[in-house]
Amino acid sequence: MNMAEQPMGLVDRVKSAGSVLLTGKLPNPLAGEPADRSRAAQVKELNDWCLNERAFWKPVFDRVRQEQKFAAGKQWHGQRFTTEGDEDYIGDMCQQMVNRKTASLYSKNPLPEAILRDRMVFTVWDGTQTTLDNCQALIAQVAPQALAAHTAEAQGQPVDQPPPQMVADMQKAQQILSDYQRGMQAKKLLERVAETGEKLIRQQWDAQEPDFLVMAKQAVTRIITSRVAYIKVMYKRDLEVVPADAANTMDFADKLATLSARLKALSSETFPDDDQRHAEIQQLQASIQQEMADGQNGAEVAGNEGIVLDWLAATSVIVDRRCTCLKEFVKAKRIAHEMIMTVEECEATYGVSLRDSGAKLYAATGDGWQTDDRSDAQNATTGEADARFARQKVCVWEIQDKGTGMTYTVCDGVKDFLKEPEDNYPKVNRFWTIIPITFNTQEIEINDPENDATIFPRSDVRLMMPMQLNVNTAGQEKRKHRAANRPAWVGVKSKFVSTAGQNDLEKLSKPRNAHDVLMLENLQPGERIPDFIQPLPKQVMDPALYDTSQDSQAMMLATGQQPSDIGAQRPDEKATGQNIAAQARAASEASNIDDLNFAFGTLAQMNWKILVQEMPSGTVQKLVGAGAVWPELNREQVARSIFFKIEAGSMGRPNQAAEIQKLQVLGPQILDMFKLLGRSPEPLLKLFLKVYDANIDLDSLLAEAQVQAPPPAPTGADNAPKPPSLSLSMNFKDLPPEEQDQAVKFFGMTPADPQSRILQKVGHGVAAAQAG
Numbered sequence: 001m002n003m004a005e006q007p008m009g010l011v012d013r014v015k016s017a018g019s020v021l022l023t024g025k026l027p028n029p030l031a032g033e034p035a036d037r038s039r040a041a042q043v044k045e046l047n048d049w050c051l052n053e054r055a056f057w058k059p060v061f062d063r064v065r066q067e068q069k070f071a072a073g074k075q076w077h078g079q080r081f082t083t084e085g086d087e088d089y090i091g092d093m094c095q096q097m098v099n100r101k102t103a104s105l106y107s108k109n110p111l112p113e114a115i116l117r118d119r120m121v122f123t124v125w126d127g128t129q130t131t132l133d134n135c136q137a138l139i140a141q142v143a144p145q146a147l148a149a150h151t152a153e154a155q156g157q158p159v160d161q162p163p164p165q166m167v168a169d170m171q172k173a174q175q176i177l178s179d180y181q182r183g184m185q186a187k188k189l190l191e192r193v194a195e196t197g198e199k200l201i202r203q204q205w206d207a208q209e210p211d212f213l214v215m216a217k218q219a220v221t222r223i224i225t226s227r228v229a230y231i232k233v234m235y236k237r238d239l240e241v242v243p244a245d246a247a248n249t250m251d252f253a254d255k256l257a258t259l260s261a262r263l264k265a266l267s268s269e270t271f272p273d274d275d276q277r278h279a280e281i282q283q284l285q286a287s288i289q290q291e292m293a294d295g296q297n298g299a300e301v302a303g304n305e306g307i308v309l310d311w312l313a314a315t316s317v318i319v320d321r322r323c324t325c326l327k328e329f330v331k332a333k334r335i336a337h338e339m340i341m342t343v344e345e346c347e348a349t350y351g352v353s354l355r356d357s358g359a360k361l362y363a364a365t366g367d368g369w370q371t372d373d374r375s376d377a378q379n380a381t382t383g384e385a386d387a388r389f390a391r392q393k394v395c396v397w398e399i400q401d402k403g404t405g406m407t408y409t410v411c412d413g414v415k416d417f418l419k420e421p422e423d424n425y426p427k428v429n430r431f432w433t434i435i436p437i438t439f440n441t442q443e444i445e446i447n448d449p450e451n452d453a454t455i456f457p458r459s460d461v462r463l464m465m466p467m468q469l470n471v472n473t474a475g476q477e478k479r480k481h482r483a484a485n486r487p488a489w490v491g492v493k494s495k496f497v498s499t500a501g502q503n504d505l506e507k508l509s510k511p512r513n514a515h516d517v518l519m520l521e522n523l524q525p526g527e528r529i530p531d532f533i534q535p536l537p538k539q540v541m542d543p544a545l546y547d548t549s550q551d552s553q554a555m556m557l558a559t560g561q562q563p564s565d566i567g568a569q570r571p572d573e574k575a576t577g578q579n580i581a582a583q584a585r586a587a588s589e590a591s592n593i594d595d596l597n598f599a600f601g602t603l604a605q606m607n608w609k610i611l612v613q614e615m616p617s618g619t620v621q622k623l624v625g626a627g628a629v630w631p632e633l634n635r636e637q638v639a640r641s642i643f644f645k646i647e648a649g650s651m652g653r654p655n656q657a658a659e660i661q662k663l664q665v666l667g668p669q670i671l672d673m674f675k676l677l678g679r680s681p682e683p684l685l686k687l688f689l690k691v692y693d694a695n696i697d698l699d700s701l702l703a704e705a706q707v708q709a710p711p712p713a714p715t716g717a718d719n720a721p722k723p724p725s726l727s728l729s730m731n732f733k734d735l736p737p738e739e740q741d742q743a744v745k746f747f748g749m750t751p752a753d754p755q756s757r758i759l760q761k762v763g764h765g766v767a768a769a770q771a772g
Helices: 010-022 037-056 057-071 093-105 129-154 166-204 211-224 252-268 276-296 343-350 382-392 461-482 500-509 549-558 575-614 617-625 633-643 656-677 680-692 698-704 735-747 754-762 763-769
Strands: 113-118 231-235 308-314 317-319 334-342 360-363 368-375 395-401 406-411 419-423 434-437 490-491 533-535 644-647
Touching: 010 276, 010 334, 037 317, 037 334, 037 395, 037 406, 057 093, 057 211, 057 461, 093 575, 113 533, 113 575, 129 166, 166 308, 166 575, 166 617, 166 633, 166 644, 211 231, 211 308, 211 461, 231 500, 231 575, 308 549, 317 368, 334 343, 343 382, 343 395, 360 395, 368 395, 434 575, 461 549, 490 500, 533 735, 575 633, 633 644
Parallel strands: none
Antiparallel strands: 113 644, 231 308, 231 434, 317 334, 334 395, 360 368, 395 406, 406 419, 490 533
């Protein structure tokens, strides 16, 4: 989009909506093969690449899904879940470990911070305050003379020309001051633009649906349980529909696209009057017509232009197998975003029809979404079958090709593109619009999915699985051991086979009250009960046999935690050891927080570049405020002059204390310098508030504070105002005689007594002795 291009106006929106309401027609170019055979071959090559790469990564994706299920509680093969509580033993420490690590890594909110790049903007000024002071002093000294000369020259009086050196010095001083003013104005403008960009990005993040903070925290949990999380960055213009997995907005454009797809479906087949889509279409039409009427009547109609962030699942991105490092997709030539959509969603998003297109249908299985090679051609043409087909799933791939710089959108089984190939958009310095976030990053020259030696690092859940399985097994076997040690009896079978023996056996085995007397029928005189029935020997339970402390310790070591983190300090554990372990854990967490800061910093920088290129200044002022400053020309140059990172401490990294300590040491010195230069300390106060993370608006405080008048001078005879005093330091004897007379006459000065000089030099005791 051209930088001067505006979003679709109200008139265009009404025309577009009216056209769909009247016709409901959608193009259907996918029913046959493209006329251009090379185009068809390109589509097939892209389709086959996605299938082959997905098959290559299948062992890894299967493990990721296994780790997800394990973290969710499925930790036994063929696990039983019953309402009676007869379930396999699960001593689930895994979920608590995930929760604690998520909380420790994502304890606060990531905030974008604009930083001006360190550039040399002054071409004449040397950057020292002394040079500026000298230039200002020179101009202040020469200015009265120049003004007097100009006045005399205007009156026709002869004026002497100044010395050439003075003229050269004046010109140089004016150049330096002009360069300083120009550079400071440019810097101030960039600061205002940076402040606008900072507020705009925060506003864009706050406007995301689902909530940005919820999804960002969920991304941390996804990394811990599923190895990797992805953020896809898109820019949505007015009346544009973008394909997204997580975004759940439903604006004017989405309603219009959905209505158009459903009208097309109804026009292709005949449906009974009681079909639910008739009611849905009427509701959509009423909603769109109401929004159009509001716009025509002057009401505020919300636009949908801005950043869209899509939080992708760990198995929804297919990476080139040549990639050697997942972070930044090092050495990858292609990546593909795999989207499983219903037929209706696909048609509404891309404005096409998948009827008779050969699209493969997908179904959910235990190993993810898979196709059974059924295509839409096998669907009946009746209205009921068409309704079922609209709810079927298809697989859409959005492929980013670094070799060509293009983005291709294909659907599995369809012989043509869903949309025309286009340059990778939005255009930023970083080619990929998908940002991977992962911990424990590793580099692999040759990926080996079968042996799990790939660019996808093992998740924390995978690291905990062997120990968690041991804990579960120990608990299950201990439960069985307890059951085996329940009271049981061993009897002589021949003694209890008769009817009387069965009656005796029932009396002995059934519950009874204390002191009950059991009358046995098959016990003969002289026979003893222990001769026919005895207690079953029990297996002694060895506590060490089911001790899982080593597994718990190994699990905590694998995830960078210690027993004291869960309130389970060992009796022999000392405070020193805890401190050492805490420092090691903090170092490990700092590395993970660095990964998060890098990813969110990359996200902020991408958002900045996109917004500078795409968003009009009118929209920016509407979102941020009337005082927003946005570049109209040289946007690329402005974008290069400002970069974004994540504000220090906003991700919970413990560096705020160090920043506060620096300010406590340097703050007083900076304040003294401000006083010496006669400058306001307001910037220093704002810096203190920012470092202390105090949510205080200093500008509002200063605006509301009233200026107090200075206290009145005291009155009275004793407190009458006194004239200014003059401190004079001189030696009376050194004055000439006429000045001595003036000093005596005007100031009342008299020569000091010689003895007073002796007192000043030798003291009172020595002077008194000399006088005696």
